[in-house]
Every structure is written in structure tokens, then in C-alpha cells.
Amino acid sequence: xxxxxxxxxxxxxxxxxxxxxxxxxxxxxxxxxxxxxxxxxxxxxxxxxxxxxxxxxxxxxxxxxxxxxxxxxxxxxxxxxxxxxxxxxxxxxxxxxxxxxxxxxxxxxxxxxxxxxxxxxxxxxxxxxxxxxxxxxxxxxxxxxxxxxxxxxxxxxxxxxxxxxxxxxxxxxxxxxxxxxxxxxxxxxxxxxxxxxxxxxxxxxxxxxxxxxxxxxxxxxxxxxxxxxxxxxxxxxxxxxxxxxxxxxxxxxxxxxxxxxxxxxxxxxxxxxxxxxxxxxxxxxxxxxxxxxxxxxxxxxxxxxxxxxxxxxxxxxxxxxxxxxxxxxxxxxxxxxxxxxxxxxxxxxxxxxxxxxxxxxxxxxxxxxxxxxxxxxxxxxxxxxxxxxxxxxxxxxxxxxxxxxxxxxxxxxxxxxxxxxxxxxxxxxxxxxxxxxxxxxxxxxxxxxxxxxxxxxxxxxxxxxxxxxxxxxxxxxxxxxxxxxxxxxxxxxxxxxxxxxxxxxxxxxxxx
Numbered sequence: 354x355x356x357x358x359x360x361x362x363x364x365x366x367x368x369x370x371x372x373x374x375x376x377x378x379x380x381x382x383x384x385x386x387x388x389x390x391x392x393x394x395x396x397x398x399x400x401x402x403x404x405x406x407x408x409x410x411x412x413x414x415x416x417x418x419x420x421x422x423x424x425x426x427x428x429x430x431x432x433x434x435x436x437x438x439x440x441x442x443x444x445x446x447x448x449x450x451x452x453x454x455x456x457x458x459x460x461x462x463x464x465x466x467x468x469x470x471x472x473x474x475x476x477x478x479x480x481x482x483x484x485x486x487x488x489x490x491x492x493x494x495x496x497x498x499x500x501x502x503x504x505x506x507x508x509x510x511x512x513x514x515x516x517x518x519x520x521x522x523x524x525x526x527x528x529x530x531x532x533x534x535x536x537x538x539x540x541x542x543x544x545x546x547x548x549x550x551x552x553x554x555x556x557x558x559x560x561x562x563x564x565x566x567x568x569x570x571x572x573x574x575x576x577x578x579x580x581x582x583x584x585x586x587x588x589x590x591x592x593x594x595x596x597x598x599x600x601x602x603x604x605x606x607x608x609x610x611x612x613x614x615x616x617x618x619x620x621x622x623x624x625x626x627x628x629x630x631x632x633x634x635x636x637x638x639x640x641x642x643x644x645x646x647x648x649x650x651x652x653x654x655x656x657x658x659x660x661x662x663x664x665x666x667x668x669x670x671x672x673x674x675x676x677x678x679x680x681x682x683x684x685x686x687x688x689x690x691x692x693x694x695x696x697x698x699x700x701x702x703x704x705x706x707x708x709x710x711x712x713x714x715x716x717x718x719x720x721x722x723x724x725x726x727x728x729x730x731x732x733x734x735x736x737x738x739x740x741x742x743x744x745x746x747x748x749x750x751x752x753x754x755x756x757x758x759x760x761x762x763x764x765x766x767x768x769x770x771x772x773x774x775x776x777x778x779x780x781x782x783x784x785x786x787x788x789x790x791x792x793x794x795x796x797x798x799x800x801x802x803x804x805x806x807x808x809x810x811x812x813x814x815x816x817x818x819x820x821x822x823x824x825x826x827x828x829x830x831x832x833x834x835x836x837x838x839x840x841x842x843x844x845x846x847x848x849x850x851x852x853x854x855x856x857x858x859x860x861x862x863x864x865x
Contacts, residue, residue, distance in 0.1 A: 372853035374846075381707075381825045383854070389830075390855050397851040402844045403612050403835040405544055410839075413542040413611070414551055416604040417535040418558030420490050423597050424528055425559045425663075427497045429566025429689075430590040431459055432664045432789070433574075433682055436671060437587050441505045442514045449797060452672055456790040458518055459664070462525030463786025466778040469529020471634065474774030477530065482538045482614055482770060485530055487605040492527030494598020496520050501591030533773035540761035541611035541769075544839035545828050546704060552757035553700025557693060559753070563663050564689035566590060571682040613766045613834040637764075637772045643822070644763035648776035650819025651760065654716060655752040656785025657812035661805055662688060662745050665789040666730075672793075673802050674731060684738055688746035695747065699754035707827045708755040712820045715751030719813030722748070727806040752816075762826035766833035784812075 375383060390396065431438070438458075439451030446454060469489075477485040499520040506513040535555055543551040569590050577586045637645065662685070670681035703711050722744060729741030764772040788808070795804040830836045838844045 372857055374850045374853045375857060378850065379707075379828055382828045385829045386851060386854055387858065389836075390851060390858065396855040397836070397848045399844065399848065401835060402847050403616075403837050404841055404844050405542060405612070405837055405839055407839070409609060410542055410544075410551070412604070413608060414539055414554050416601070416608055417486070417539050418554050419597075419601045419604060420486065420493070420531055420535055420558075421555050422558035422562035422565075423490070423497075423594065423601055424493055424531055425562035426566040426597065427493070427524065427562075427591070427594060428663060429563035430570055433567050433570035433667050434587050434590070435459070435668050435789075436678070437582055438517075440583060441587065442517055444506050449672070452668055453790065453793055453797075454514075456664075456668075456793060458514070458521055460787050460790045461518055462521040462528070463782040465522045465525040466529040466782045466786070467775070469526040470533060470771075470774030470778035471529075472526075473530025474533055474771030475634070477534050477537070477770035477774070478768060481610050482534055482541075483605065483608045483610050485770075486534045486538060486608075487602060489527045489531045489534065490601045490605055491598055493524055493531065494594050494601070496524035496527065497591055497594035498598070499523070501588040501594075529778045530774055533777050534770055536757040537761045537770045537773055538608075538611055540758060540831060541613035541766070541834065542837075543758070544837045544843070545830050546843070547701075547839065548762075548837075549703035549708065549755055549758045549827060550697060550701040553697050553703075553754045555757040556753040557696050560689050560692045560696065564686060564693060567667075567682060567686050567689065569593075571679070571686060574678055574682065612837070613769075613831060616766070616835060634771070634775065637768050637775060641764060641768065641772055645772060645776045647819050647822050648760050648763055648773070649780040650815055651712065651752075651756065651823070652777050652780035653784045654712070654719075654812050654816030654819065655749075655756050656781050657788050658719065658745070658749045658752055658809060660785050660788040661792065661809060662742075662749050664786075665792055665805065666742070666745075668789065668793065669796075669802075669805065670730070673796055684742050687739065688742040688749075691743055691746045692750045692753065695750040696754045699750055700758070703755040703758065704827055707825050708759045709820055709823055709825050711751055711755050712759075712823065713817065715748050716813045716816035716820060718751075719748050719816070720810050723806040723809040723813070724803060727803055731802065759823070759826060762829070762831055763824075764832065766831065769831075769833075 378386070393401075435455045436448075436452055439446070439448075439455040442458075443451045443454040473485050473489060497520075500517060503516045503520065504513055532555075536552065539552050539555055540548060573582065573586050573589065666685050666688075667678075667681050670676045670684065671678050699711065726741045726744045729737045729744070732738060732741075760777065761769055761773055792805045792808055795808070796802055836847060838847055
């Protein structure tokens with residue numbers, strides 16, 4: 354076995370023909386199966402391959418996606434109400450300062466996200482993904498609901514923005530454990546062949562939530578006068594988070610732990626899973642620094658684009674391009690709907706062509722197309738701005754679709770939740786959530802309304818560097834996890850394939 358080529362290619366040492374069951378596998382799958390067979394020194398048996406029950410898989414995907422939906426419902430509402438919230442909580446400032454103050458409060462949630470990741474990530478590796486995800490769900494709902502109850506600056510003075518800041522920090526702290534946990538949970542439940550497609554439903558929930566939040570604010574803006582919005586209309590979207598949180602909590606309490614987590618508790622990794630949070634953090638940084646950097650580079654690429662489109666474009670159009678809020682809201686909402694239509698298709702595509710080509714193509718296109726997209730956004734009329742938003746939204750979909758399947762695959766089971774939470778949240782805090790604040794400040798300082806495009810080009814370049822070092826994970830079992838299949842038939846097929854590959858490798862290793 355030691356001399357067998359993992360890709361199964363024929364060489365001078367053997368004239369054996371590769372079995373058809375092996376030949377039709379993607380190269381990276383053959384290599385991973387060969388590595389596992391070399392370790393076990395036998396073909397797979399029934400107990401080596403995990404069959405995921407359909408109802409459990411649907412419940413895991415649905416409950417996780419709902420959490421993302423609720424998180425981004427809040428972001429959509431806050432982004433679309435940034436100018437209104439600036440008037441409610443910072444009435445004494447100039448219009449530009451109001452918007453910047455509102456975005457600064459928005460960004461404050463991202464400052465505490467790494468703290469939430471450091472707390473919830475190791476906890477999820479020790480006590481389980483399901484328990485932590487139930488906790489983050491209720492905290493997110495309470496934080497959002499509380500914003501709708503805060504009195505205005507005119508009523509309680511400086512206490513109003515302070516309470517807004519505290520509510521945003523509760524949201525940020527809980528969100529620090531949400532995305533890393535949700536992606537880990539779904540990735541560990543998904544069959545290897547369909548992990549890209551199933552995981553893409555998480556970010557489907559993200560953009561559905563944003564679209565629902567932004568659509569609600571758009572309807573309120575069109576239905577209510579400015580005075581009504583300032584007086585009470587802005588509160589309604591935040592108050593809806595309460596019932597959504599109760600529904601999400603109920604769904605998450607019904608979940609069972611992921612098979613990968615249950616497996617690692619029964620094996621030698623259990624000792625690591627029970628380490629203290631500080632010890633686990635040191636282990637991750639010391640032993641997994643390379644995948645951690647790759648994770649942060651991909652998260653930067655995805656989230657700079659994400660917050661540019663979802664968090665900044667509505668305000669960019671109203672404050673910089675002086676368009677009506679109705680036109681700006683509808684334009685970005687069209688982009689969100691377009692992403693919702695694309696994202697699961699692209700997730701399925703990543704299962705077939707790989708995660709790396711999707712990331713690399715999107716990052717290269719970002720460098721080339723960011724400036725043309727913003728020139729279209731600035732143009733007069735309707736169709737040019739629509740095309741600009743759809744262009745940016747398509748690029749965003751290319752990064753969103755594979756992320757939930759790609760990032761958890763970088764780390765082994767015992768530290769996956771914590772490593773994801775650390776890498777994701779540090780990158781989002783430093784580069785993603787600050788994007789609206791930084792770009793608005795750059796436009797104000799330089800007077801150049803193409804600064805957002807240049808910002809995206811830099812993110813694209815960093816993303817290309819990360820993709821260069823990214824290992825391909827499409828259809829490959831997760832580190833530290835059993836191969837996952839969706840049916841007993843797939844299980845039998847994989848066992849047969851492993852037998853053929855094992856026999857082929859043995860024959861080749863014995864050849865003179």
C-alpha cells in the first residue's frame with residue numbers, strides 16, 4: 354500500500370487496469386480514499402460509512418438556516434434603517450455624522466463577535482453543537498427585540514444610544530457562535546457528495562432573511578410618512594424578531610447531535626474536546642495556523658463583498674448618489690432575490706466542479722468587474738443601476754454558495770467549531786462588518802465615489818491568494834469524520850469502490 358499512487362494512475366510498475374468504479378471518482382476523492390485505506394489496511398466495512406437519515410438531515414439544515422435567516426433579517430433591517438436610526442439616536446449630529454454614527458454602532462457588534470467566537474466555539478466542541486446553537490438563537494432574538502423597545506434620544510437622552518450599543522453587542526456576542534456552529538453542524542450532517550448543495554441552504558437563509566428585512570422596511574418607507582417612521586415605524590421590524598426567535602428555538606431544541614461529534618466523543622479525540630477554552634485556542638493557533646489563515650482570507654473575500662452589497666449600497670445610493678430611499682431599497686432587494694435564486698444552484702455546482710474554481714473565478718472577476726459595476730450603479734436611468742447591482746450580487750453568490758461547505762472542511766472534528774468561530778469572526782470583525790463604516794469614511798474623506806470598488810478589488814486579490822493554498826474538499830469526507838452517504842445504496846456503492854481501490858492498490862504495490 355505504501356507504494357500505491359493515491360490517484361490510481363497507471364505506471365511502469367503495473368499494467369493493471371483501474372476498475373471503473375474507481376476511475377469515475379474525482380481525483381481528490383480517490384486520493385482521500387487511498388489515504389484512509391492505507392491507514393486502516395483494509396477496505397471499508399458497513400460500520401465505517403455513516404448513513405444520514407433523511408428526516409434528520411432536513412431538520413438540521415432547516416433549523417440552522419432559520420438561525421441565519423433571523424440574524425440577517427436584523428442586518429437587513431438595520432442597514433435599510435441606518436439613516437432613520439441616525440436621526441432617532443443621534444439627532445444633534447450632521448446628516449453625514451448621523452449615518453457614520455449609525456454604522457459605527459452597527460460595526461460595534463462585530464467588535465465583540467470574536468469574543469463570542471472564543472466563548473461559544475470551544476463550548477460547542479466540548480458540550481455539543483446543538484446546545485450552543487439553541488443558546489445563540491435565543492440571545493440573537495432577545496438582542497434584536499430589545500432594539501425595538503429602546504426609547505429615542507429625545508426621550509431619555511444619551512442613554513438611548515448607549516442602550517442601542519448594548520443591544521448590538523448582545524447580538525454580536527451571540528452571532529459569534531452562530532455561523533461557525535451552523536456551518537459545522539450542517540457540514541457534519543451532510544453526505545459528502547452533496548455537502549456543497551445542502552450547506553448552501555444556510556446562506557440561502559442568510560439572503561432570504563436579509564430580503565425579508567429589507568422588503569419590510571421598504572414597505573414601511575412607502576406606506577408611512579417620514580414623521581411616522583421616526584416616531585414609531587422603525588420599531589416594528591425589530592419587534593418581529595421575538596416570535597421568530599421562539600420558532601427557531603423550538604426547532605433547534607428538536608435537533609440531535611451531528612454524527613461526527615458523536616463519533617469523536619467515543620474516540621481518542623475526546624480528551625482534546627474536553628480541553629479548556631484557552632488550551633483549545635492555543636492548540637488551534639499552534640497546530641492549525643495555515644488553514645486558519647486560509648479561512649480568514651476566504652471569509653474576508655466573502656464578507657467584504659457581502660457587507661458592501663447588503664450593508665452599504667442602500668446608504669451609498671441615498672447619501673452619495675442622492676437617490677430616493679425607495680429606489681435604492683428596491684434596487685438592492687432585487688440583488689438579494691437574484692442571490693436567493695442562484696445560491697443553491699451554485700452550491701450544487703461546487704459539488705461537481707469543486708470549491709476552488711468557484712472561488713477563484715469569482716475573485717478574479719471581482720478584480721476586473723468591481724469598477725465597471727459601480728460605474729453602472731452611478732449611471733442615470735433604471736437599467737444600468739439594475740445591471741450593476743445584479744453583477745455585484747452574482748459575484749457575491751459565487752462566494753456565499755461554497756463557503757458553508759468549504760470552511761468547516763479545513764479543520765478536524767475535535768476543534769472544528771472553535772476554529773471556525775475564531776477564524777470566521779476575527780475576519781468578519783476586522784474586515785466584513787467594518788466595510789460600511791470604512792467605505793463611507795473613505796468616500797467622505799476623498800470625495801471619490803469609486804472608493805467602494807477599489808476596496809472590493811483589494812478583497813478580490815486577497816481572496817485569490819487564499820484560494821491558491823485552499824485544498825479541494827468537494828465530495829471528500831471531513832477531517833476526523835467517517836465518510837457520509839445519503840442512503841444504504843450509496844453506502845454499498847462506496848464499500849464496493851473501496852474494495853476495488855484496495856485490491857487495485859495491493860496489486861500495484863506487489864508488481865515488480
